Amino acid sequence: MEPHQVICTTRLEHRREELEREHGVKATLDNRAAIEAADVVLIALKPQVLLHVVGELGDAFNPDQTVISVAAGTTTAAIQDAIPGEVPVVRVMTNTPVQVDAAMSVVSAGTHAKDADLELAEAILSHVGSVIRMGEEHLNAVTALSGSGPAYFFLLAEAMIDAGILLGLPRDVSTELIVQTMVGSAKMLRESGTHPVQLREMVTSPGGTTISAIRELESARVRAAFLDAIEAAKLRGEELAAGGR
Ligand SMILES: NC(=O)c1ccc[n+]([C@@H]2O[C@H](COP(=O)([O-])OP(=O)(O)OC[C@H]3O[C@@H](n4cnc5c(N)ncnc54)[C@H](OP(=O)(O)O)[C@@H]3O)[C@@H](O)[C@H]2O)c1
Numbered sequence: 001m002e003p004h005q006v007i008c009t010t011r012l013e014h015r016r017e018e019l020e021r022e023h024g025v026k027a028t029l030d031n032r033a034a035i036e037a038a039d040v041v042l043i044a045l046k047p048q049v050l051l052h053v054v055g056e057l058g059d060a061f062n063p064d065q066t067v068i069s070v071a072a073g074t075t076t077a078a079i080q081d082a083i084p085g086e087v088p089v090v091r092v093m094t095n096t097p098v099q100v101d102a103a104m105s106v107v108s109a110g111t112h113a114k115d116a117d118l119e120l121a122e123a124i125l126s127h128v129g130s131v132i133r134m135g136e137e138h139l140n141a142v143t144a145l146s147g148s149g150p151a152y153f154f155l156l157a158e159a160m161i162d163a164g165i166l167l168g169l170p171r172d173v174s175t176e177l178i179v180q181t182m183v184g185s186a187k188m189l190r191e192s193g194t195h196p197v198q199l200r201e202m203v204t205s206p207g208g209t210t211i212s213a214i215r216e217l218e219s220a221r222v223r224a225a226f227l228d229a230i231e232a233a234k235l236r237g238e239e240l241a242a243g244g245r
Contacts, residue, residue, distance in 0.1 A: 007034045035060040040120060043069040043079075050074050055082040063087050066117040068124070070094055072143060073241045076110030076136060088113040090121040093142045094129070096150050103129030104146040108136035140241065144233035152229070157182060 003024035009031045010016050019027035028034050035041055035057060045053055050071045061067060067089045069079055076089045083089075089110035094103045105125040109118055118133055125131045134142060157178055164174025189196060204210045217223075 088117040140237035
């Protein structure tokens with residue numbers, strides 16, 4: 001697909017001009033015209049406004065289209081209720097590494113979405129990272145794990161960089177050491193197919209430095225804190241999906 005085959009919508013004229021200039025797409029302020037002209041409608045509105053905007057445009061959709069929503073926490077059932085007819089809806093949970101084409105995206109089918117709709121969503125998202133398919137009942141868990149996941153890794157990176165500074169290393173050196181160590185460890189985990197416990201044991205020699213650090217992490221209950229934190233994120237996702245604030 002070429003950029004000129006994509007129509008983006010925005011509420012702002014200066015943004016419309018910018019989208020056309022910078023990305024070579026067509027851009028419009030007219031959501032209805034854009035939906036009526038499209039085979040695939042990708043919705044990336046904030047969850048708080050999505051149902052209102054889609055509700056006003058409901059009759060512009062048709063059952064031959066595929067509607068893909070990336071809004072966190074908005075269910076396919078809620079979107080289907082806002083659109084008349086049996087329009088296929090696919091829900092996506094992605095994450096911020098989408099900005100560097102390294103997203104982890106999970107796609108779930110709504111009631112009217114068929115295999116072809118999921119395949120279409122997967123084909124689009126595979127350009128910006130990895131994609132897997134899961135039942136929508138798992139999406140709050142997915143959100144807590146890979147949706148919020150980058151924040152946990154950034155917090156870990158920040159703490160480890162600070163540790164380097166505590167030990168007297170310059171900030172830029174400490175940052176380089178930690179970023180490359182994170183990238184290398186992730187690559188090794190993926191490419192070796194080995195369980196993380198075994199990879200950790202490879203750097204944990206008896207009476208050595210790593211086991212001294214691990215004793216501290218275990219006494220601080222870091223492992224239990226991750227289990228509690230990710231469970232709390234899932235519970236919060238369920239509250240928000242149920243209309244909580
Ligand atoms: N950040 C993440 O990691 C992440 C992960 C998964 C899912 N998501 C989901 O992605 C969605 C977008 O998040 P974001 O952080 O990118 O939000 P954002 O920057 O506020 O983007 C929202 C977009 O919606 C447009 N918009 C708002 N009202 C509109 C209207 N009536 N007609 C046409 N366009 C309209 C805005 O365009 P103008 O201002 O130009 O009108 C803006 O580009 C959210 O639903 C979020 O839950 C985010």
